[in-house]
Amino acid sequence: MEKINPAKFAQEVRQEAAKVTWPTRKETIVTTGMVFLMVVLAAAFFFVADQMLSFGVRFILGSGA
DSSP: OOOOOHHHHHHHHHHHHHTOOOOOHHHHHHHHHHHHHHHHHHHHHHHHHHHHHHHHHHHHHTOOO
């Protein structure tokens, strides 16, 4: 098993970190906005689906209003 050299490891980490391309502020804001939009749409969809299923179950079991 090869011994780990901390200095070489740190150098390799710095080399890999230099290859990372970070998003711009605009890209981050747009992506965050899209995530929030999708969360709202998914929440609305599941709310409507839950209400429809709830109504159906209450209708079938006879406890619907």
